Amino acid sequence: MAVQPRARTIVSMLCSALLATTAATLPAHAESPAAPASWEVRGPLGSPTAVVSLDPADGSPTLAVRRAGRTVLEPSPVGLVTEQADFSKGLTFTGRTDRAISERYTIPTGKSHERLVRMTESRFRFRTADGARLDLLTRVAPDGVAYRYVLPEDHGDVVREASAFTLPSTAEAVISAYRRDNELPFVRYQSAAAVPAGTYSMQALFKTDGGYALVAESDLNGSYAGSHLTHTADSPTFGVSPWNDEPIQVSGSLTTPWRAVITGDLATVTESTFTDDLAPKSRVRDTSWIKPGPALWTWLAGGKEAGQSLEAQKKYVDYAADRGWPYEVVDAGWYYKPGQWDVIDPDWQTNSWMPELVRHGKERGVEIQVWLHYTLLTDPVEREKWLSTLERWGVKGVKIDFMDSESQERMRWYDDALEDTAKHHLMVNFHGSTIPKGIQRTWPHVMTLEGVGGEEKRNNTAVQLAALPFTRNVIGSMDFTPGAFHRPFRPNVQSDAGELGLTVLYESGIQNLAGTPESYDARPEARRYLEQLPTGWEETRLLTGDPGRSAVLARKAPDGRWFIGGTFAGAAQDVDVPLRLGAGKWLVETVTDGPSGLVRAPHVVRGGDTLTVPVVADGGFAALACRWYAGRTSCDR
Template identity: 80%
Template sequence: MPAIPALLRPRPLVLTLCSALLASAVAAPPALADPTPQAKSWKVSGPPGSPTAVVALDPTDGRPTLAVRRGDRTVLEPSPVGLVTERADFTKELTFTGRSDRKVAGSYTSTTGKSERRTVDMTESRFRFRTAAGARVDLVTRVARDGVAYRYVLPRDEGDVLSEASAFTLPTGTDAVIGKYRPDNELLFSRYASATQPTTGTYMMQALFNTPGGQALIAESDVNGSYSGAHLTHEEGSPTYKVALWNDEPVQVPDGSALTTPWRAVITGDLATVTESTFVDDLAPPSRVRDTSWIKPGPALWTWLAGGKEAGQSLEAQKKYVDYAAERGWPYEVVDAGWYYKPGEWDVIDPDWQTNNWMPELVRYAAAKGVKIQVWLHYTLLTDPAEREKWLSTLERWGVKGVKIDFMDSESQERMRWYDDVLEATARHHLMVNFHGSTIPKGLQRTWPQVMTFEGVGGEEKRTNTAEHLAALPFTRNVIGSMDFTPGAFHRPYRPNVNSDAGELGLTVLYESGIQNLAGTPESYDARPEARRYLEQLPARWEHTRLLTGDPGRSAVLARQAPDGRWFIGGTFAGAAQTVDVPMRLGSGRWLVETVTDGPSGLVRAPHVVRGGDTLAVPVIADGGFAAVACRWWQGRTSCDS
């Protein structure tokens, strides 16, 4: 997988209050040459520059397939589609009965993510099929500039879903960046020279393939309690990755109910297109939260890796962390496990936690210093509706602004129903959410904008992370939504870039999270004044994201634009020390770029004046990285914070 620099293209962003309310508006597309019901293959084309989806029926056994192409190049070979229910097999012996097309277009805003303003421009085609016995299924496809997606729509009374035939067959010459599957989605990503190489087993959905037709990232969107989450299965030597449902359990469909499944998606294009894509969110239902004015992203001082369990049970320790967050200008402090347990015990809830607790005092103390409090909860506290209401209403009354909910460790249909209930309740109580031990975003941040981030990643807490894993995440897990990696733990001896403080600093920008939980100790920040200075400048959200250069599993450099117009840049690299040529695709004119790199005696900040489009040479140490901030230059300007 050779290094591929990002090719940045201007993207029109037109947003008004009216257009934001029309995010799912549809209009009839120009008339398409539709084949007769006897035809065996049909193309779906999107806006200019889009890939093409090809839906087909095998003429011998009526098996449906879907392929993806870019021009004359193959992204996906004809891949199985279909599903099996209790009452019908929709994977073979199907007959095509019709097709309809429409445009899906509009715009919306996002409280988190790579950009605030989003545009949607897709072509949707609905293919209608029936079995010999008369059972019906619709295959709905969507094609956009950055992807292809499909889902199934079943009429009433087809029974539970037993399995899907859905799969992705890669062309010869494809390599892969992929990770094994576990219910918490926290295993490592690795790079393979061939997509057939990974051993037989289960893999995470966010798998990246470099095909002859371009990059292809597998994903899903619009998963809720009507379905379970999915992962991939693969047999060594095979070019096909199959979609598997949770524990192969049937998806329960209430008697007499219709069913619309989640989207199966392929984000595709060059590396920049995939990395910058919002396709997973674009496919998701619009926001269910009408008033989002209370939802405020921003950096947080997270005290777990800094202070552990003891800090979680100490009001005085938490006040000191609040003081430090206030000094840095960070808007949040996160109190982790321990605060509602009996003093000195770590698995026993204090029965008087509502009345005999120091949290209200901490919230008042923090508020006086301009800092808001978020708290950790074990998900089992929120399973019973009455208990859930007691916990969330009490936290809202105290003035807590967010909850970090942990240890779900399942993507079953039952657990997805739990997510539905908790998302509705936290929105009603104006509590922002950080899910840990969790599923991955799957479009939920568009539908429920109070969700600031998900873990679902092998993050800073892990002791087994590799430099390869760090350089894979911007192209895999973080593409599909916010990722709570919890960077900034300079004091941790287990991080793969332990010798590169500049690399650790760069992760705070390279990895997007609505709440960027900074995991270091105050002492570690004070010992690194250049890192502390940089972290004090982190904005609450991003306006735009651009890939400057990268090679999945080996290197990644991203630039993210703050609301004030400055660009923050983070880079990570696996391998030997090197000098990296970074294209400064930030816009025309002159820019002052302040780089923070590793020096013999610590972090070194250096100014550079470059023109937009120039290449900047940046030194990085082995398995290291760098951070930078860029601002408009004028004569005499020497710093981006002046």
């Protein structure tokens, strides 16, 4: 009996659901080489669709991304070329294997501690005319599409990638030029084709007909090099090139990093943990010693002199203790000869005052983290000496600076440094560094990374402040070091409320607060707010925003309170903020700029209401929300 149209529809729906939700025991299947030259990969309900195709004319593979029938990514080249084989064309499809992925993991840093991963993975197998094999591994999740290459056999060094991202011609772009420290500003362009020719960072945001798309990378280690985007004028295509276009050294089989597109509406992209979800599981078995939290960072507060003064550092520790901040970070200078700069004391292990500072801090509930130039840790013997000594002294973390490279050699150094810092129970903050790329899932003792032109830089703008929540900070913790109210160069210098809001708007496992004690004491409302900052977040929600123009995020603390930070570029205005905090009544305490300083104001609202907040030019605000009950007048803990 013929199957009726409605029955065929039901069968089709059931088959799609089975592929998206079945556990990893889903049986593999191999398709015939005569299968169509185009194959779809569908993820869990609501996911985008990846389309892998093979050009019948020249055997070149492409990958496209659609969402709800609309284009996110046009068919884009995939493949790579090695010394011995060209896997960018002349390929023949030989089979496909599918499986569903369902995982849960916890992570001490980031937008949330608890993570749920649901993806569909498809492995497409191709061969060259000479029989060399390339597997294209593709994953689709509700918030993204990613692919990587697997070479089961050694075919020599990788000469180049054919990988590229071709955007729709009308796609808007928010993108930063590439530099080895990843610290250049983001610029907004009306179309992808209007982006000037050049090299760009692998954290580019595009607004397409099918939603936003953030290009990123994940699972980068010393088997490969960090990559950047390349662009030619008047083209909507952005190629992928490894560091300095140097060959990737390969010995044996190869699995490349993931090339990822985080996609969805703006909230989906902003709240995504896709690059973490793609990364390997934690390599640190016992994570009980990994404890995020706010820190008083003494570099912008005291400079070089403070770095060489035990008495100054003790005073900073005392101030952190009074605020309830769990850490104080000692920057450059502490291991140099007294009165000299950049001259290491050869007897630093015996002459250092650091053990005394650690003891002083422990008595007051404040742990110490210290700055190191990465060159101290390049030799394995020297690295062991430094790290073992710091562990013995009781130091809890290291801020490692000036790597300034994403070469394969430097990524191999990262591998070694990560393993050794974990062995010695030292949390890590990387400066002059790569960007996260999944590192915080695999190595959860990485609290934060720079990879951003932070508070100490003088070239930030209000536009940059409003671009970072949708670009750099999407892919992992970002050490912007907010809170430097005393800095005359900050773009929101007329908005102390905006500066305060950055401490929530920007996520960092160690939130290094860069102000002076005097600047905090002169702003009691800011000091009060900073004393409330939690050690981590349970959930992150975008309340409203427009990349490069505005951003308002809410982050949920473990005690159920929501912290809110907002920043805006442009003229003074009253902004409407939707409160996506949950049903029921809430007390929301806003901190805004007034004629005589910061003003704290209570508002009793319902979840889902819109709150109107006054913002000065190139300014912002901070807020704290808690459940309201009769008689409650404050959200203080």
